[in-house]
Every structure is written in structure tokens, then in C-alpha cells.
Amino acid sequence: MNASDAVAGGNDDLRRRLDWAVKIAREAGEITLRYFGAKIEVERKSDDSPVTVADREAESHLRRRIAEAFPDDGVVGEEWGTAEGSGAYRWILDPIDGTKSFIHGVPLYGTLVGIVYQDRAVAGVARIPALEECVYAAEGMGAWYTRGEMPPQPARVSSCDRLAGSAWVTSEVANFDHVGRRDAFFRLQKAARLVRTWGDAYGYLLVATGRIDFMIDPLMQVWDAAAVAPIIREAGGRFSDWKGVYSFSSGNGLGSNGLLHDEVLAVLAAVLPETAAPEI
Structure with a gap:
């Protein structure tokens, strides 16, 4: 088929x-x-x-x-x-x-x-x-x-609606350091139930199929984001940059089940400087 x-x-x-x-x-x-x-x-x-x-x-x-x-x-x-x-x-x-x-x-x-x-x-x-x-x-x-x-x-995203009960993934913890955002990683790690580095394309596949609740990329090129952005949205979730804009070219990304998206963005905003993650 x-x-x-x-x-x-x-x-x-x-x-x-x-x-x-x-x-x-x-x-x-x-x-x-x-x-x-x-x-x-x-x-x-x-x-x-x-x-x-x-x-x-x-x-x-x-x-x-x-x-x-x-x-x-x-x-x-x-x-x-x-x-x-x-x-x-x-x-x-x-x-x-x-x-x-x-x-x-x-x-x-x-x-x-x-x-x-x-x-x-x-x-x-x-x-x-x-x-x-x-x-x-x-x-x-x-x-x-x-x-x-x-x-x-x-393919459908998960139904988890509490950050405290969520599981999330990222590609590399060091990428938070590259944009000066290690504090964001630790805040989200503390707030969630589980974090793992089952990242890259596989992480977004896990979100789209409901096995993981959200995936974060502090550094993201257009070829990392263009395919996964519509996948997450059509699976019932939400994809955005760290300021909440649907974009595949902002230099960072967040793909979630949608229910947790604003809560995760709020955690990021609490430590996000006026200028977003640098363009790459």
C-alpha cells in the first residue's frame, strides 16, 4: 500500500x-x-x-x-x-x-x-x-x-496533559549549552516525569505516534525541521520554534502533543532572553 x-x-x-x-x-x-x-x-x-x-x-x-x-x-x-x-x-x-x-x-x-x-x-x-x-x-x-x-x-500524539506526568526527549544535552540554555534543560528535567536522548528524527516519530509527549531541539537546521513540522501537526500535535511560531527555519524547535505545548513554552520563556536562540 x-x-x-x-x-x-x-x-x-x-x-x-x-x-x-x-x-x-x-x-x-x-x-x-x-x-x-x-x-x-x-x-x-x-x-x-x-x-x-x-x-x-x-x-x-x-x-x-x-x-x-x-x-x-x-x-x-x-x-x-x-x-x-x-x-x-x-x-x-x-x-x-x-x-x-x-x-x-x-x-x-x-x-x-x-x-x-x-x-x-x-x-x-x-x-x-x-x-x-x-x-x-x-x-x-x-x-x-x-x-x-x-x-x-x-499516527496520533499522546493524551498526556500534565508536564509532571510527561516524558520528553532531545537529541543532545550539549546542544542546550551551545545556545547558553542548560538551565532550560534542568528546569524541564525537574518538571517532567522522564527525559531521554532518543532524539533526532526518531524523537519526532515517537511524538507523532504517542509514545513520547514532546521533543525539544535547541539547535535545528531547516533539513531537520521541514519534514517533522507537518508530521507533528497532522498527528494532532503542535510544532513551533521556542517563541511559539510555526516555522522550520527559526534555528530551534519544539514538537509536542499540543496539550503540553504552552506549558513547555512557558518554562522556556522563563529563561529565554529577549533575543531567541541564535540563527544558525
């Missing part, structure tokens, strides 16, 4: 792109699995983040496949930069979100494919190749979850 078999509503242009995104995310994920657990060279980019041949090969594949089906669309990718398009749609790609997990043989990395229309994130796919889990969504079409060969099931 493909994405079009599951979703209803929405426009045909977006539906076709979502269906293609689900397909090529699976293909790119299979490329990463060829290298997963193997000894491969790890390079360092200018920002000291790691990159491997798997990242580059998977993104190259995604770009080729997008060009085959939607040659007028623009593409922005973590590894190969920006290719301008002549239409209103852009694809935002992160072939391996969680490269640090990937290079250590930890299966919690993901392939992210986001679709943007006129600067609004409108659809996305988050696939966890090593676990065969996938969640995808488009505006007006709902959010859907699959695992292995299981038919798509509606």
Missing part, C-alpha cells in the same frame, strides 16, 4: 509528491543500510559535524529521483546544498538525521524528506531505516505510521 492509498483529501499535486517522498525515502534508507554497522570513513564538515559516504550517496539518490518526477521543483539538502527550481515547491532533505548514531551502529537514525510550498512546510516523511518504522503526513491528509510490511495506520 502506498501513501495515496491511505490518505484522503488535500490537493493532487501535494498527494503525488507525498507518495513519491515515501517511496524515495525508503530507497534512500536502504542505501544507508548497506553501510550501517560497517567500518567506513568519517569526515568532519566545517561545523565539525560528521559525514560519511552513506550520507552523500543517499542524498544524491534522493535528488536524482526528485528530478525524474518533479524536474521543476527546487531542492535543499544537507550534503549537496541548494538547487533552485522554477515552481513553488521545494524538497528539503536530510539523508541521515542522526549521523552520530549511524556511525556508532545505533539504529535510531532517520531519513527525512520535507516538502515546502511557498515557504511553508506542508508535507514530510521520517523513516527510520534500521527499525523499518516510518511516519509521513501532508496538510489536510493526516499523519500515517508504518512498521515493516504493516499497512499504514493513523
Whole structure:
């Protein structure tokens, strides 16, 4: 069953792109699995983040496949930069979100494919190749979850409405230090029931499927956020930057079940200076 078999509503242009995104995310994920657990060279980019041949090969594949089906669309990718398009749609790609997990043989990395229309994130796919889990969504079409060969099931956020009873995740505690916000981490850790670092794409998949109540990123690039923002919203939750604005380009992010969102924002605002987290 493909994405079009599951979703209803929405426009045909977006539906076709979502269906293609689900397909090529699976293909790119299979490329990463060829290298997963193997000894491969790890390079360092200018920002000291790691990159491997798997990242580059998977993104190259995604770009080729997008060009085959939607040659007028623009593409922005973590590894190969920006290719301008002549239409209103852009694809935002992160072939391996969680490269640090990937290079250590930890299966919690993901392939992210986001679709943007006129600067609004409108659809996305988050696939966890090593676990065969996938969640995808488009505006007006709902959010859907699959695992292995299981038919798509509606993805829904949790019903937890008390911060004291919540479980939340983040990618790295050190990222709070990078923006001078370690105090925010400790306040939320103290206020919640449980915190873990099951982060990157997998953290947002956990929120969208109701297993975790919210996910926080102090540092977030556009290719980290464009896919997950519509997924969280269509799953019944809320995605925003740390000032409560629906954005995939603010440099930070909060994805929640919606019920806890304002309470978490209030904790962040209590220690947030007048200027938000720095642009990256």
C-alpha cells in the first residue's frame, strides 16, 4: 500500500509528491543500510559535524529521483546544498538525521524528506531505516505510521496533559549549552516525569505516534525541521520554534502533543532572553 492509498483529501499535486517522498525515502534508507554497522570513513564538515559516504550517496539518490518526477521543483539538502527550481515547491532533505548514531551502529537514525510550498512546510516523511518504522503526513491528509510490511495506520500524539506526568526527549544535552540554555534543560528535567536522548528524527516519530509527549531541539537546521513540522501537526500535535511560531527555519524547535505545548513554552520563556536562540 502506498501513501495515496491511505490518505484522503488535500490537493493532487501535494498527494503525488507525498507518495513519491515515501517511496524515495525508503530507497534512500536502504542505501544507508548497506553501510550501517560497517567500518567506513568519517569526515568532519566545517561545523565539525560528521559525514560519511552513506550520507552523500543517499542524498544524491534522493535528488536524482526528485528530478525524474518533479524536474521543476527546487531542492535543499544537507550534503549537496541548494538547487533552485522554477515552481513553488521545494524538497528539503536530510539523508541521515542522526549521523552520530549511524556511525556508532545505533539504529535510531532517520531519513527525512520535507516538502515546502511557498515557504511553508506542508508535507514530510521520517523513516527510520534500521527499525523499518516510518511516519509521513501532508496538510489536510493526516499523519500515517508504518512498521515493516504493516499497512499504514493513523499516527496520533499522546493524551498526556500534565508536564509532571510527561516524558520528553532531545537529541543532545550539549546542544542546550551551545545556545547558553542548560538551565532550560534542568528546569524541564525537574518538571517532567522522564527525559531521554532518543532524539533526532526518531524523537519526532515517537511524538507523532504517542509514545513520547514532546521533543525539544535547541539547535535545528531547516533539513531537520521541514519534514517533522507537518508530521507533528497532522498527528494532532503542535510544532513551533521556542517563541511559539510555526516555522522550520527559526534555528530551534519544539514538537509536542499540543496539550503540553504552552506549558513547555512557558518554562522556556522563563529563561529565554529577549533575543531567541541564535540563527544558525
